Amino acid sequence: xxxxxxxxxxxxxxxxxxxxxxxxxxxxxxxxxxxxxxxxxxxxxxxxxxxxxxxxxxxxxxxxxxxxxxxxxxxxxxxxxxxxxxxxxxxxxxxxxxxxxxxxxxxxx
Amino acid sequence: xxxxxxxxxxxxxxxxxxxxxxxxxxxxxxxxxxxxxxxxxxxxxxxxxxxxxxxxxxxxxxxxxxxxxxxxxxxxxxxxxxxxxxxxxxxxxxxxxxxxxxxxxxxxxxxxx
Numbered sequence: 001x002x003x004x005x006x007x008x009x010x011x012x013x014x015x016x017x018x019x020x021x022x023x024x025x026x027x028x029x030x031x032x033x034x035x036x037x038x039x040x041x042x043x044x045x046x047x048x049x050x051x052x053x054x055x056x057x058x059x060x061x062x063x064x065x066x067x068x069x070x071x072x073x074x075x076x077x078x079x080x081x082x083x084x085x086x087x088x089x090x091x092x093x094x095x096x097x098x099x100x101x102x103x104x105x106x107x108x109x
Numbered sequence: 110x111x112x113x114x115x116x117x118x119x120x121x122x123x124x125x126x127x128x129x130x131x132x133x134x135x136x137x138x139x140x141x142x143x144x145x146x147x148x149x150x151x152x153x154x155x156x157x158x159x160x161x162x163x164x165x166x167x168x169x170x171x172x173x174x175x176x177x178x179x180x181x182x183x184x185x186x187x188x189x190x191x192x193x194x195x196x197x198x199x200x201x202x203x204x205x206x207x208x209x210x211x212x213x214x215x216x217x218x219x220x221x222x
Contacts, residue, residue: 034210043113043199043213044152087152097211098168099144101151 004088009104012082018075020103022088025069033064034091035073037084038102044087047073078107112136115200115214122221128187130217132200141183142167142201142211143175145194152199158183190221 005023012018024033032051036044048055048062050071055062061074075082085104091097116131134141142157144167154167156175164175172194176184183202187194197218203211 036211041216043201043215044211045213046210049210097142098154099152101149 004090004100006086006088006100006103008101009106011106011108012075012078014080014107014109015077018078018082018105018107020073020075020086020088020105021070022073023070024088024090027068027090029068031090033062033068033071034089034097035060035062036087036089036099037082038087039081039084044099047086078105080107080109083107113200113202113212113214115198115217117217118215120217120219122187122190122219124191124221126187126190126221128190128219128221130185130187130198130200130219132183132185132202132214133181134183134202134212135181136202136204136212137180138202138204138212139180140203140205140211141177142203143173143183143185144199144201145169145196146199146216147196155185190219192221195219195221 032049034049035047038044047059050062064071085102087099087102113134122128140159143155144152146152153169155173158164158177174186197216199216200214201211203209
């Protein structure tokens with residue numbers, strides 16, 4: 001698995017965009033980047049994934065740099081319910097995937 | 110919707126007991142995983158299985174074993190529970206040989222006293 005690095009914590013004002021960065025400089029050409037979030041006392045929930053093109057769904061947008069060494073998850077209008085731990089992972093092409101400690105996002109009223 | 114169900118939300122066991130944590134998924138997923146989550150350490154993979162009766166060790170398999178007799182069920186076994194196994198345990202499943210999105214259960218908070 002490519003190693004990912006995320007800041008341990010971030011704050012964001014309610015209604016503003018939350019931009020969560022992730023470095024994955026050792027990612028290989030065929031490795032996707034996946035994002036999950038974990039709200040307190042619940043299991044992680046899948047958000048979005050991408051290979052090299054930017055992706056958007058109803059939850060978030062994912063921007064991947066051209067060299068694929070980093071990505072940013074964007075929550076366009078953060079709400080209090082977006083307060084959670086966000087995990088960026090880059091699993092290998094096998095069946096394993098490894099989570100780190102993620103970024104704890106706090107949305108402030 | 111995929112559902113991953115863990116048998117207990119909270120569990121209290123005594124040191125030395127044999128503990129079974131059960132996980133069932135209803136979407137015919139090939140892959141199933143067991144993680145533990147501790148403050149400051151994130152999610153750490155204990156074991157995973159990519160097929161019935163198949164298992165692979167993760168990061169921290171010591172003190173644990175697993176069983177997958179049926180595709181939908183993946184059990185985590187603590188042969189002799191110890192206080193340092195007090196943790197949140199999370200089960201997950203995913204489809205196919207290549208990595209796809211994983212679906213997690215709600216977790217079992219195990220306390221060993």
